[in-house]
Amino acid sequence: MSDFRLKKQGFIIWMMIMATSIAVPGQDAQWLGPDRNGVYPDTGLLKEWPEEGPAIIFATPGLGKGFSSAVATKERIYATGTKDTLEYLTCLDHSGNILWQKSYGRCWNKSFPEARCTPTVEGERIYVLTGMDHLVCFHALTGAEIWSVDIHKEYGSNWDMFGVSESILLVDDKVIVTPAGETTTVIALDKMTGKLVWKSESLHAHRSNMSPIAIDHAGKKYIIAAIQTHLVGVDASDGKILWTYHYNFLDKNGDNVTIFTNSPNYRDSCLWISNGWDVKSVMLRIAPDGKSVTEEYADHTFDNQNHGVVLVDSCLYGSNFTGRNSGKWICLNWKTGEITWIADFYNKGPIIAADGMLYIYEEKGGNMALVKADPKEFKITSTFKVSKGTGPYWAHPSIYYGMLLVRHGDYLVSYNVRE
Secondary structure, three states, rough: OOHHHHHHHHHHHHHHHHHHHHHHOOOOOOOOOOOOOOOOOOOOOOOOOOOOOOEEEEEEEEOOEEEOOOEEEEEEEEEEEEOEEEEEEEEEEOOOOOOEEEEEEEEOOOOOOEEEOOOOEOOOEEEEEEOOOOOEEEEEOOOOOOEEHHHHHHHHHOEEEEEEEOOOOEOOOEEEEEOOOOOOOOOEEOOOOOOOOEEOOOOOOOEEOOEEEEEEEEEEEEEEEOOEEEEEEEEEOOEEEEEEEEOOOOOOOOOOOOOOOOOOOOEEEEEEEOOOOOOOOEEEOOOOOOEEEEEEEEEOEEEEEOOOOEEOEEEEEEEEOOOEEEOOOOEEOOOOOOEEEEOOOOOOOEEEEEOOOEEEEOOOOOOEEEEEEOOOOOEEEEEEEOOOOOOOOOOOEEEEEEEEEEEEEEEEEEEEEEO
């Protein structure tokens, strides 16, 4: 074999090895899991925990303060946090060692400045958005910046009292952002370059605090986004606004009555929206052509504040709002709107689901419970208390590769929940 052929073969083998070693395989990592609905696909998980709680894999401080969730790929974990006036993206290995931290812009400087954007990872790219609307795409392994866009400067975003709380949505080759404002409502950027693909018309509104979702409805893809007062249906191909639904009514001073935070749940042409503060929750049906919505039913008991609701089989599970610092846990039949149980567990708080179980996490004391997803009864199988970190327990837990990732304040704790 000639020297040239030997060198060529060696180069090909080297490239194959490098491609294997630098890939970031695994499920898509983003806000509320791969389907953006709080239901994680991991199986073979514990149905009961030891009395002291599941084994701690690591407890790592130094992320900066935040209410965002941690996400993971097969070999890396990512979380955002605020230090002084800047937001940082932290990359850790599965043992909790910090590999790098990169600042990606100034944090929100008024109410609740803590980082609220959960990173979105696809392949070798990771996307984050500051509380001041600065969008950055990083290389997921090295932390090198690939591109960035000042959404506020370029597209005139219009904030409410909490600034920006959005976690980035990817739809095919597009990055979806909802700046609102006087020039547009929703925009799509090329995910590789940050260049504008389309922008919708302006509804002359302020931002909500909701992260958008993508749905497949009647064979077509749509984006469900929100402004301060309305839920919005958008054609994913060109950004055309197809319908709006007036949900949040402002008071006489122009302030929120409820805070639009929860990403809606979708199934069988219907959307469930709920946002607490004694405001009704609503089931909306999307027309077959995707151009309008109608109310199926409303509920005044299951008003989830900002902690999310999960749909498991035929039921919705989550907490309701009975006061600023109180709430109960609820199960509601998706099709009929019937509430099948109401239960007490300390207080309201975040919820996720995996492998037929609910992970409920009350916001005041950090108590977490493992509950079977059963529409007939509320049955706790195990509990433990999250002791690391400070501040409210608002960050949604997440589950990746058998790890229960709990972010609290400056800390990230990983628990082993594999059977």
